[in-house]
Amino acid sequence: MTTTADRAGTSSSSVPTEKVTLARAITLGLRTALAHDPSVLLMGEDIGRLGGVFRVTDGLQAEFGADRVVDTPLAESGILGTAIGLAMRGYRPVCEIQFDGFVFPAFDQITTMLAKLHARSRGRITVPVVVRIPFGGGIGAVEHHSESPEVLFAHTAGLRVVSPATPADAYTMIQEAIASPDPVIFLEPKGRYWDKAEVALTPYGTPGAGLDKARVVRPGSDVTVVGYGPTVHTALKAAAAADAEGISLEVVDLRTISPLDHATVVESVRGTGRCVVVHEAPVQHGVGAEVAARVTEECFYELEAPVQRVGGFHTQYPPARIEHDYLPSVDRVLHAVDRAMAF
Amino acid sequence: MTTTADRAGTSSSSVPTEKVTLARAITLGLRTALAHDPSVLLMGEDIGRLGGVFRVTDGLQAEFGADRVVDTPLAESGILGTAIGLAMRGYRPVCEIQFDGFVFPAFDQITTMLAKLHARSRGRITVPVVVRIPFGGGIGAVEHHSESPEVLFAHTAGLRVVSPATPADAYTMIQEAIASPDPVIFLEPKGRYWDKAEVALTPYGTPGAGLDKARVVRPGSDVTVVGYGPTVHTALKAAAAADAEGISLEVVDLRTISPLDHATVVESVRGTGRCVVVHEAPVQHGVGAEVAARVTEECFYELEAPVQRVGGFHTQYPPARIEHDYLPSVDRVLHAVDRAMAF
């Protein structure tokens, strides 16, 4: 662990930094929250002694006890339902769903209860529950372990839906999610869990970029490529490749899917005149449709080409041996860039 | 009941017609299916003696027995899960979900099982289950009784999602849904249950318009207005009002949300150059986003204005006394038409 002053340019005091994986950054974020707010609880299957199947909660039960890092019975609806009750009592439960494909048993609690209790009570009840979901594919897994259900949550009012793409964002965003008075669906790009980067270990409560802001992660001039979670990486690789061909891509990391930070995307597209959206979820009714519709509404005269969408097909997520034919690849992104440039 | 020859122009034999409500048309469609295919079963809460809370199954248990019109325990996941098992055994279960807001407990069975079993088995298993869901608002109901969850199903590969807007379509589409080898989410526009029209009571198996075709229900030249289910009615009323102002609207009834019949919509927009999409579901990540994105992709140079979307807000469905402020109204459609015309 090293200590640098003002590494990220956001803090003027000396903050320790550490080179950690995205998964580990979440661990450290959870640990900071647990240490500083006694109302924070972790709940889920196998998160205790095992530390979770991805080891994201590794060591936390030993440190904070089985009452705060709770191995629950095997029932996702039960996890969410009891988390809601705990939140009503003043706790801040952070629920781990083991894999994306296993969130659906909890869908009713999330959609009809978690998302709506604040409104139902006219603001008298808040349910600051965080639902951590490792999502997305590319890890060679069996069925139900590679899903991208983000739009199913983002369509539902009352939920915030966010996804960090880097260790640094993972560290701060998990803390912001926990601190948020609203329920947050926190989508962890499991395919990027092992990406490493230097992270400034700011103290709990340090203001970050917020849960409602996209970010231009690479400036460019020809085409705006919008991604989030795992596809930010793909977009950046595509940008590097395009560079070699003399095409300049501006990459926007959405960071948050509800709300969508249209302003940042629109500003970028105003500059480039072209837009490609990339996600792993199926294109049909995906987040890309909303981005495309909105960008077209706001940049009708600036757009030189229709917004191009790159994503999964309208198929079940395929077996591992062909998942890379399904997933949006650098090549598919570049193909979409070419399509946009061809207009 | 009257008998006319070739009323709809689709059949050359003499077919009885009857003036019935949309709800009653579904009853008659179910009755025909039950009478002609012994593998058809109805399952749901209160569908037997009570005939369902909307009386759509009225009289069917008395006619076909409690083994074919089954009052189930109060558990939607159980209804869907056992329906899947029955379908694997060769039955064609038609499940009634009492209200849109109560489908979510069954979401896992629908999303991870019903939608995927055919693919999981590489075609060896078919699960021809129909899920009937009265959906949409405008009936002055309490919470959870006015939801429009269509996009949550349409985003998921493996499900067909359809919605009839008229008694005639209701009668044929429910039969086509039952006959389909694929699972079908059958969304019944409950706000229009009491609309009456003459319906040709064609025999079971008569080829209809299909579960994959949109239909131009009113030709026009200035703006294409796309709706489905309850909003077809709204669009038609808007068209009549616009007419008076000298604006000619072409109304497309999507009829099916998965697949979306883009060809019909695109052809219409090629003619008009302008498009408005209307649904009750929230605009954000709604079906309108997909229609807008796709229309823009395919009609980039023909579009005179960005596709305008009219729908619910990103709020919980509000209390009944203000639901008409939430729902897309004739006025809001006309406003969108004006926006499109203003470009």
Added chain:
Amino acid sequence: METVQLLTPEGTRVADARYDHRVAHLDADALRGFYADMVLTRRFDTEATALQRQGELGLFTPSMGQEAAQVGSAHALAPQDWAFPAYREHGVLHVRGVDLVDVLKQFRGVEHGGWDPAEHHVHLFTLVVGAHPLHAVGYAMGMQRDGVVGTGDPQRDAGVIAYLGDGATSQGDVSEALVFAGASDAPVVFFVQNNQWAISVPVGTQSKVPLAQRGQGFGIPTVRVDGNDVLASYAVTAEAMERAHRGHGPTFIEAVTYRMGAHTTSDDPLRYREDDEVAAWRAKDPIDRLRRYLESAGELPQDFLADLEARSEALARHVRDGVHAMTAPEPTSMFDHVYASPHSLVQSERAWFEQYESGLAEGGAR
């Protein structure tokens, strides 16, 4: 399976070695209080039903017939306890002090909630059948963590009661609530009002064995009680809450009762149930039962009854006036509490809507 009963339908007190001491402290005054609460709850029911008939309410869920189960169990709660009702527990709300007018806000379509849960420790109604017992369990798990369980201090020890119906027991969420409660020893009481029907579906379709058995398979002690007997309902709930308070874990109660009216004002029970069934249960009316008992004990003086009559009419008037005074909320209120912190989409939609309403809207997504 034995059914606990302390008062026969004829109003005769029967001895019960296990539960007698739970009601020993209830003097005539207390019992008259129970009686009054049941009468008032029913008066509310009649008034709300009438208001629905007059078109003032969109819907109403009558509790008629279930007053003893509700009033008896609610009286067994301590102030620091919490109740999680389904959507028919007007008697519970009344005993806890919730203004019953507030219950009608959702039925008039002016709000989805209606009251402040924190004020009387009564959660809002949950209309998704079976979804709320998990919230009750989670809430109880919170009490455990707060250190207000098993302290031995009766002013402090707290617990939760979750009300649900016979139909609700079939929902997976309810079973999961039993799993979580059993696994965590949460201080929670599951109070099932088996009113024999889930809309048109008889309880036999949910279970061929008494519902009270359900708890056992999850390791939760169970008891079956005559839910039309306010004393027995009080007694078994008092015992169960004491277990909860002491940190001895959950209890599952089946209160056998009957929904004397329709499921809701939209329902037509004539389509699915027989007159004699209704008549048989009318003979076991919970209010009549306590009246007979108090009468035979000479404990229902005329002035009390007259006063109660006046209170009933005052309540009815209060409800009527309250409902009439409920006006539609501001349309923009739908944007108010979607989130607890600012959300850009809600903000922009609200702004658009306000402009649209004032005739000024231009672009925007709708």
Added chain:
Amino acid sequence: METVQLLTPEGTRVADARYDHRVAHLDADALRGFYADMVLTRRFDTEATALQRQGELGLFTPSMGQEAAQVGSAHALAPQDWAFPAYREHGVLHVRGVDLVDVLKQFRGVEHGGWDPAEHHVHLFTLVVGAHPLHAVGYAMGMQRDGVVGTGDPQRDAGVIAYLGDGATSQGDVSEALVFAGASDAPVVFFVQNNQWAISVPVGTQSKVPLAQRGQGFGIPTVRVDGNDVLASYAVTAEAMERAHRGHGPTFIEAVTYRMGAHTTSDDPLRYREDDEVAAWRAKDPIDRLRRYLESAGELPQDFLADLEARSEALARHVRDGVHAMTAPEPTSMFDHVYASPHSLVQSERAWFEQYESGLAEGGAR
């Protein structure tokens, strides 16, 4: 709660008045058959685990330790019965005649299923814990409607067995399966392999009382069996299937056993369980038990063992070769069975993809 046991861990046969007649017809040949099936199942396990270590499989779910529960129960099924496994029932599949190579298709990532369910009446694995018992109940409800229950004809009467784990019992769907089975008297047997662990979570977190009790609360007869005793597993399942066939409704069986290996090849049980626990259960190994019994009866001749060894090695080779021969499916196969009838979006995406793959793609949505 009593646990049915016919063979002690030492391989001694103990008498049981209720179940002895269920196994009376099993001669030495039959028992050697059970033994062989268990040994082959374990050999499959070892081979698949090795293949995973070699990088030939992405994952594997070993069944080691649970062979008796699986082989015993599967032998109690009639050909017309159906089995609905979870994802670890290799022993059941083997007994039913499924080629175990097919099981590895999903673990090699070339298919999500692997075999034709209709061929041996074994449904595919279901990886969403607890989702499939409802399918089993629905399937059994279909059998009722087909008139193949309670006919009295043993060639005809059919039923279903659903396998699930201790962890799965907490899922709401499993409780709903019990509700529907209880309500419909469906011919279904719930066979819970309580292998003590749901990944790292001990069974005590799911339930503080024996899981066998779970059925009772739903009105379903229950039985607890020593799941490491192949005879007892056979006997209780035979009785339960007979009940089902006769139209006497569902049964709930808890088979007490132990997962001797890791949850999956990705798991590290050292993180959560103690060596002595594993050692204690190793002493109750289901294969050793039957071997001891047969040995002491002089019924395990050398030639049988030599032959079994050869069959084991042949199976291992078959599995190895089969896995090596499994190649990635055509990428376009992902579009093949999304729907059973043409779907325009799938068609157009497929067409685009084919063009894209061949370097010809132009427009389109991705």
